[in-house]
Amino acid sequence: xxxxxAVTLYLVIVPLLxxxxxxxxxxxVGVSSPLTLENYLKVYRDARTYTLLGNTIVxxxxxxxxxxxxxxxxxxxxxxxxxxxxxxxxxxxxxxxxIPGVLFSIGWVLLLSPTIGVVxxxxxxxxxxxxxxxxxxxxGGMIFLEGLHLTPVTFxxxxxxxxxxxxxxxxxxATAGAGLFATLRRITLKVLRPSIFAALxxxxxxxxxxxxxxxxxGMRAGIHVLALKIYLAKEAIxxxxxxxxxxxxxxxxxxxxxxxxxxxxTRASERYTTVTGKGYRPxxxxxxxxKHVALGLFFxxxxxxxxxxxxxxxxxxxxxxxxxxxxxxLSNLSLNNYWSLFDYPKVGLSIRNTLVMxxxxxxITMALCSIISWFIVKGEAKSRQxxxxxxxxxxxIPGIVIGVSLMWAYLxxxxxxxxxxxxxLVAYVTHRISFGTRVMNAAMVQLHRELEEASYASGGSxxxxxxxxxxxxxxxAFLNGWIFSAIAVAKAMGSVIMIYSPESVVLPVLVWxxxxxxxxxxxxxxxxxxxxxxxxxxFVARKYGPQLLSQRL
Amino acid sequence: MKIFISLGLLLxxxxxxxxxxxxxxxxxxxxxxxxxxxxATLSSTEANEVIKRFNRRYPFVDVEHWRATGEVIAEKxxxxxxxxxxxxxxxxxxxxRKFPDxxxxxxLQKWSVPGRANVHKQGKxxxxxxxxxxxxxxxxxxxxxLVPSSQAPRSWEDLLDPKWKGKLAVTTDVKPWVVLAQxxxxxxxxxxxxxxxxxxxxxxxxxxxxxxxxxxxAGEFAIAAEVYLYRVRMLMKxxxxxxxxxxxxxxxxxxxxxxxxxxxxxxxxxxxxxxxFSDEGNKAVDEITGKGNPFPGSGTQQAEAIKGLSxxxxxxxxxxxxxxxxxxxxxxLGIQ
Numbered sequence: 001x002x003x004x005x006a007v008t009l010y011l012v013i014v015p016l017l018x019x020x021x022x023x024x025x026x027x028x029v030g031v032s033s034p035l036t037l038e039n040y041l042k043v044y045r046d047a048r049t050y051t052l053l054g055n056t057i058v059x060x061x062x063x064x065x066x067x068x069x070x071x072x073x074x075x076x077x078x079x080x081x082x083x084x085x086x087x088x089x090x091x092x093x094x095x096x097x098x099i100p101g102v103l104f105s106i107g108w109v110l111l112l113s114p115t116i117g118v119v120x121x122x123x124x125x126x127x128x129x130x131x132x133x134x135x136x137x138x139x140g141g142m143i144f145l146e147g148l149h150l151t152p153v154t155f156x157x158x159x160x161x162x163x164x165x166x167x168x169x170x171x172x173x174a175t176a177g178a179g180l181f182a183t184l185r186r187i188t189l190k191v192l193r194p195s196i197f198a199a200l201x202x203x204x205x206x207x208x209x210x211x212x213x214x215x216x217x218g219m220r221a222g223i224h225v226l227a228l229k230i231y232l233a234k235e236a237i238x239x240x241x242x243x244x245x246x247x248x249x250x251x252x253x254x255x256x257x258x259x260x261x262x263x264x265x266t267r268a269s270e271r272y273t274t275v276t277g278k279g280y281r282p283x284x285x286x287x288x289x290x291k292h293v294a295l296g297l298f299f300x301x302x303x304x305x306x307x308x309x310x311x312x313x314x315x316x317x318x319x320x321x322x323x324x325x326x327x328x329x330l331s332n333l334s335l336n337n338y339w340s341l342f343d344y345p346k347v348g349l350s351i352r353n354t355l356v357m358x359x360x361x362x363x364i365t366m367a368l369c370s371i372i373s374w375f376i377v378k379g380e381a382k383s384r385q386x387x388x389x390x391x392x393x394x395x396x397i398p399g400i401v402i403g404v405s406l407m408w409a410y411l412x413x414x415x416x417x418x419x420x421x422x423x424x425l426v427a428y429v430t431h432r433i434s435f436g437t438r439v440m441n442a443a444m445v446q447l448h449r450e451l452e453e454a455s456y457a458s459g460g461s462x463x464x465x466x467x468x469x470x471x472x473x474x475x476x477a478f479l480n481g482w483i484f485s486a487i488a489v490a491k492a493m494g495s496v497i498m499i500y501s502p503e504s505v506v507l508p509v510l511v512w513x514x515x516x517x518x519x520x521x522x523x524x525x526x527x528x529x530x531x532x533x534x535x536x537x538x539f540v541a542r543k544y545g546p547q548l549l550s551q552r553l
Numbered sequence: 554m555k556i557f558i559s560l561g562l563l564l565x566x567x568x569x570x571x572x573x574x575x576x577x578x579x580x581x582x583x584x585x586x587x588x589x590x591x592x593a594t595l596s597s598t599e600a601n602e603v604i605k606r607f608n609r610r611y612p613f614v615d616v617e618h619w620r621a622t623g624e625v626i627a628e629k630x631x632x633x634x635x636x637x638x639x640x641x642x643x644x645x646x647x648x649x650r651k652f653p654d655x656x657x658x659x660x661l662q663k664w665s666v667p668g669r670a671n672v673h674k675q676g677k678x679x680x681x682x683x684x685x686x687x688x689x690x691x692x693x694x695x696x697x698x699l700v701p702s703s704q705a706p707r708s709w710e711d712l713l714d715p716k717w718k719g720k721l722a723v724t725t726d727v728k729p730w731v732v733l734a735q736x737x738x739x740x741x742x743x744x745x746x747x748x749x750x751x752x753x754x755x756x757x758x759x760x761x762x763x764x765x766x767x768x769x770x771a772g773e774f775a776i777a778a779e780v781y782l783y784r785v786r787m788l789m790k791x792x793x794x795x796x797x798x799x800x801x802x803x804x805x806x807x808x809x810x811x812x813x814x815x816x817x818x819x820x821x822x823x824x825x826x827x828x829x830f831s832d833e834g835n836k837a838v839d840e841i842t843g844k845g846n847p848f849p850g851s852g853t854q855q856a857e858a859i860k861g862l863s864x865x866x867x868x869x870x871x872x873x874x875x876x877x878x879x880x881x882x883x884x885x886l887g888i889q
Contacts, residue, residue, distance in 0.1 A: 105760075115774070219725070219888070220757050222887060320793075321770050321791050321793045343598070418638075497621065498629075513596045518763045518766055520763065520767040
């Protein structure tokens with residue numbers, strides 16, 4: 001336990017110290033500079049910072065609301081009801097997350113732009129309109145897209161919590177005559193409040209630090225957020241790590257405050273435990289005639305987040321350069337971009353490296369986070385809230401900062417991982433600790449202490465109890481966290497660019513290269529291949545994962 | 554006196570032979586070293602093709618290429634030097650403005666190969682530390698479906714015409730405008746006024762050059778104010794309905810080769826630089842990347858394309874020292 005906490009602290013503290021240190025410097029890394037408050041004064045004296053902060057909070061609140069609303073409903077439908085086509089839905093929900101960031105934003109422009117957006121062109125033709133009906137370049141458009149983009153994460157965070165929740169209370173409510181929605185509102189959502197808050201904090205921070213939607217839609221709508229300023233500071237010549245650090249410290253402080261208040265609200269976490277020593281057996285609620293409405297909701301969601309983006313990516317990947325769908329464009333379709341994937345240098349090596357990382361990084365992350373979460377949720381130590389706050393921080397540290405700090409750290413430290421694939425592993429695990437702990441916290445809060453106490457009373461050690469009692473009950477959450485982390489690892493770019501070497505090249509580097517070369521169709525082809533791989537991987541993980549994990553434990 | 558003149562003539566005769574003889578010892582050395590570590594801003598697809606051509610002549614050198622942006626490369630050079638690790642031999646595009654610092658710290662070494670003489674004087678360091686291999690020429694471009702050739706812009710000022718209001722795009726990369734503001738070109742005040750007037754045309758702000766050219770070809774806007782010429786030409790070859798505006802001056806940001814003082818494979822590095830700047834290497838780079846030197850007389854595609862147009866080469870030191878001006882332009886454009 002102590003070792004795990006020490007490793008986690010070490011992983012988080014390296015980039016965190018680097019971030020803080022650079023925020024108090026005015027010169028580039030490697031050039032000597034006295035410590036100064038210059039960056040802070042520059043940021044906080046600038047009136048625009050407050051406008052950006054305001055925009056950021058509106059944007060993040062709006063997107064988080066949409067994502068939580070949809071994510072919670074979807075998690076409930078899939079985990080607690082008898083909705084049909086579960087396997088298919090489960091495999092498709094994470095698809096939007098697998099779309100490389102650079103393609104996600106341009107994909108939506110190609111779909112919803114008032115000038116060339118396929119959806120607008122289609123609606124104008126269909127309804128005989130004079131003006132395109134949808135203008136994506138607005139704050140509403142930004143919130144809508146970011147909300148949809150973050151829904152799968154919320155879903156994955158909530159699904160584990162739902163699965164670990166004993167339905168006895170819901171059944172009691174139903175027996176007492178409460179309807180489906182009354183039970184959902186009065187019982188289920190109340191019991192899951194800590195998990196929902198935990199997800200909300202994570203999603204809110206995700207929206208605050210997200211650059212994809214603000215970078216494309218916001219920039220053109222003239223609505224700027226803090227993440228844009230961080231991006232511009234990072235892209236400046238030389239990269240202004242001082243500014244990146246200062247702004248990231250602002251995001252970190254907001255994150256830390258939220259976790260602090262969350263801790264205050266849910267201090268008495270036992271009020272929310274439902275998985276106790278009594279027979280724990282989740283039962284599925286019969287949706288009855290609502291089944292079709294629920295399927296309809298999924299259908300609409302999938303059209304928006306899976307079918308349309310996938311269609312546009314597929315379309316772009318078959319053309320020599322992007323053209324709106326037309327008869328002329330149809331004659332240009334070919335598989336050339338796919339064939340050329342095989343000509344990319346090191347494509348085999350990058351697939352192999354990515355697979356190794358996708359297997360290792362999420363497994364290590366989730367194993368570490370399971371233990372940390374136990375300490376945070378079930379531990380007695382006073383330092384548990386501090387640990388809770390520290391583990392959320394990597395989420396607000398920009399990937400590039402993690403990359404730069406690791407490069408410097410491992411050039412200097414006598415740990416020989418610089419230039420190897422293992423430095424990537426450190427970066428991935430560091431970046432994913434926040435997500436892993438949030439997922440496991442959300443599920444852990446549902447487990448009553450009495451199960452573990454029974455084990456201790458029978459002479460079981462902490463490790464034995466944790467591995468034999470606690471972890472098996474957390475398998476659903478562990479698996480969901482694993483899947484999401486695997487997807488995030490498969491497409492992580494920011495932290496990797498700085499520290500990969502010719503031998504440790506991974507797929508996101510290829511995506512980044514294609515994009516930087518101006519090869520949008522090639523990037524789209526790579527994106528399509530990655531999504532297909534992801535759908536297969538999610539399917540396999542869902543089908544065989546629980547079996548594999550329970551055999552191991 | 555006659556003896557001295559004769560000896561002098563003899564030396565002149567011998568010198569080229571000595572130069573030609575040098576590669577033999579280099580070749581032997583490179584055969585022993587077997588490897589070369591090359592960090593570059595060139596993509597791995599392009600780099601791989603260049604390496605293949607090099608290997609036709611020198612099959613015994615295994616060139617290991619690592620791709621990153623100029624900033625990342627510069628940062629990594631610096632970090633490795635501080636940690637006393639010497640892994641790289643040659644770099645292409647490690648941010649020219651950092652070269653003085655790298656030279657001062659003793660990270661780079663002077664080098665010369667016969668082909669250096671053929672590079673235009675603007676493309677090489679008089680002190681012998683770096684030579685430019687190529688880079689990006691930056692021009693306005695337009696969608697030929699939306700803009701008939703008769704109305705195509707012919708000068709930077711044409712972009713200010715109110716008829717382009719709402720139909721124009723600029724990228725988030727303001728550096729080209731800072732290049733245009735260099736002494737001897739437009740200078741700051743003219744650029745400031747120009748950008749202020751450009752804003753009146755309500756340009757759409759596009760994040761990055763790739764997106765700008767792709768969306769221009771897709772017809773999202775009629776004109777992109779400053780994009781990479783080789784990308785426009787690349788898409789034109791594929792049949793995209795775009796073309797570029799022959800304006801004066803065009804802008805150029807060069808990528809230079811440097812050599813590490815602690816190169817682990819100095820002979821292989823010499824062979825590489827010798828070949829890259831030979832006619833054969835020059836031609837290969839130009840054919841593969843389309844980004845060969847645009848200087849007059851270079852004979853590259855970019856040089857041919859901009860023949861007759863004046864150009865402003867990026868002075869990295871100036872761009873670096875004027876980051877506040879870059880921020881000001883960003884603010885005027887509404888990027889931040």
